[in-house]
Amino acid sequence: MTETTFSALGVPAPLVASLAAEGKTTAFPIQVDTLPDTLKGRDVLGRGKTGSGKTLAFSIPLVARLGGALAGGRRRPGRPLALVLSPTRELATQISAVITPLAKAYDLKTTTIFGGVNQSRQVNALNEGVDIVVACPGRLEDLMKQGHVTLDAIEITVLDEADHMADLGFLPVVTRLMNKTPKSGQRMLFSATLDNGVDKLVSRYLRNQVLHSVDEANSPVAAMTHHVFVVEGALAKRALVRKLASGTGRRILFTRTKHAAKKLARELTAGGIPALDLHGNLTQGIRDRNLAAFAAGDVRVLVATDVAARGVHVDDIELVVHVDPPAEHKAYLHRSGRTARAGKQGEVVTITQPSQRKETEELLRRAKISVRPRAVTADSPAVVELVGEVAEIVMPVFAQDQSRRNRPTGVRTSGGGEVARRGAHDGGREGSKPRSGRSQSGRSQSGKPLGGKPKGGKSQSGKPLGGKPKGGKSQSARGQARNAARGGAGGARGGAGGARSSKRTRRG
Structure with missing residues (x-):
């Protein structure tokens, strides 16, 4: 099959250079099919399976048109020019990662908006002025109700993974958001299927749309x-x-x-x-x-x-x-x-x-x-x-097995274990706490709290802390030796407890 370059499809030179810098020089079938229409500003319905290249198919014309035909004027707080709606936070982040290097070619600013995080960063970005917003429907509607953003200046709207938004029950919110965008703007809808109400979005919001569908053989x-x-x-x-x-x-x-x-x-x-x-x-x-x-x-x-x-x-x-x-x-x-x-x-x-x-x-x-x-x-x-080739075994090192000073770099799982890896990022402190809910730095290897008095205000030998021993006499040398021996046994038992604690941390 003949390969088609982005330049041959009419993609502007600054974006061709940006794509080439990332090793992207030839277009996928859905990009070949849609770009001639989307670059002209036509509404497009793109159907293609996941992994077929839909994100780049709408990112290129979105940036090309905002940086060219639709360029002009200064940024206005809370009034973006382009909106991409995504069903999930992860997908919104991935879409933004594709758009951002393209947007830099025209000095366009991009931000993401989604729930599950504090909204202050998103509000600050909107107040400073952004050109492109990649958003999940729920949080975007929340910010609109609070008066932080309006959609009356939107020139281009993209609905990505529309079928998944339908599966998640977002279509009523999507409908309310779309109603706030100008009818004259360009709209692109990309979806793997047209079921569960996606067809109603198409008929209601796309005007004289061109349908492009990547068939199975070319995907x-x-x-x-x-x-x-x-x-x-x-x-x-x-x-x-x-x-x-x-x-x-x-x-x-x-x-x-x-x-x-x-x-x-x-x-x-x-x-x-x-x-x-x-x-x-x-x-x-x-x-x-x-x-x-x-x-x-x-x-x-x-x-x-x-x-x-x-x-x-x-x-x-x-x-x-x-x-x-x-x-x-x-x-x-x-x-x-x-x-x-x-x-x-x-x-x-x-x-x-x-x-x-x-x-x-x-x-x-x-x-x-x-x-x-x-x-x-x-x-x-x-x-x-x-x-195929089996990777080298990398045994985990848990926090209670090493001091913080000597802890190797690693990555942490949600279960609290830290994996020792050569060259890995030092992300080990970002995992969740152990199941007990206490920081591991707050306990000794035997499981006892660090600092302060042991439970009951007694020493590990069971005697009260401070003051004279029972009977008012000082401890004999033989008694000191006996207690030292007991302390050694207690330390051994504490070590065993630490091992058991390590096992519990791995399991729980």
């Missing part, structure tokens, strides 16, 4: 290879998951629940395979740091729930594992779309047990995936070949 996602591995029992499944996680490349393991994601990340880390979790129970700061560590290659395994299925736009993910098959076929496609991005090859594994086999086959049938299930163990040739 980079067609480069995926799908596998279904059948295992007998929980132990066999655990061994298979560990084997699939042990390779050298990036991989994402998907679970159905937040608890399962946290537990699996902790088990892998404790077993020498550094892993981070990504799910809705984490604060936005930890989610951002875990995703950044994964994208930077500090950790090669990410264990995620479906919150990440649309939010992880990271290239070079060689394997996606459905540890738990998803509930419906759309989730399967979006999870799987984390691999085979940017035209690369990718592998997708679904792990199932005999009792799940029928529902898994129905799931794949609805996803239009044809693959024959295979019964395997962790040591089966098909598994070993898929994993």
Whole structure:
């Protein structure tokens, strides 16, 4: 197939140079199809599977038109010129990361707006004046009600992953936001499907739109290879998951629940395979740091729930594992779309047990995936070949095992463990607290509080602190020796307690 350059599609020279600096010189099919229309200001409905290049397809014309045909005037506080609506915080961050280097070519300012974080940064950015806002619908509407932003100056509106916004119940909010934008502005809607009310958005807000749909044969996602591995029992499944996680490349393991994601990340880390979790129970700061560590290659395994299925736009993910098959076929496609991005090859594994086999086959049938299930163990040739080179084991070092001064750099999982890694970022202090709810620096290795009196105001030997010993006599040399011996035994017992505490921290 003939490759098409961005320059040949009419992309302005400053953006061509910006794209080339990132190694992007040829366009994907959906970009080839849509750019001639979007650069002219036409409304476009773009349909394409996840990973097909939709983000760049709308980012290029958005920046090109704001920097060219629509340029002029100074920035006005709280009145942006372009709006991109995204269903999730992670996706909003990823979209902003694509737009920002392009916007710099025309000195345009971009900001993100989403919930789960303090709004002060977002309000300050709006007050200073921004050109492009990438937002989740709920927080944006909140800021509008507070009077921090209006949408009456919007020239270009983009709805990204509109079908997922429908799945999450955002369409009423999206409708209210769209009603606040000028009818004369350019509107682009990108979605994998047109169900659940997305078709109503199209008919209501797009004018004389051009439909561009990337078919399966031309999509980079067609480069995926799908596998279904059948295992007998929980132990066999655990061994298979560990084997699939042990390779050298990036991989994402998907679970159905937040608890399962946290537990699996902790088990892998404790077993020498550094892993981070990504799910809705984490604060936005930890989610951002875990995703950044994964994208930077500090950790090669990410264990995620479906919150990440649309939010992880990271290239070079060689394997996606459905540890738990998803509930419906759309989730399967979006999870799987984390691999085979940017035209690369990718592998997708679904792990199932005999009792799940029928529902898994129905799931794949609805996803239009044809693959024959295979019964395997962790040591089966098909598994070993898929994993390829096995990465070096990296055993975790927990906080109570080292002083803060000597602690190695590392990355922290939500379970409180710190993974010692050469060259990793010093992000270990950013994880959550141990399950006890106390800072580990506030306890000794034996589990006793540091500083102040022990419980009951007594010494470890059981005698009152301060004043004379019982009977009013000073302690004899023999008594001192005896108590020293007892202290040694107590120290040994304390060391054992510390070991038990370490185990509890790993598990809990």
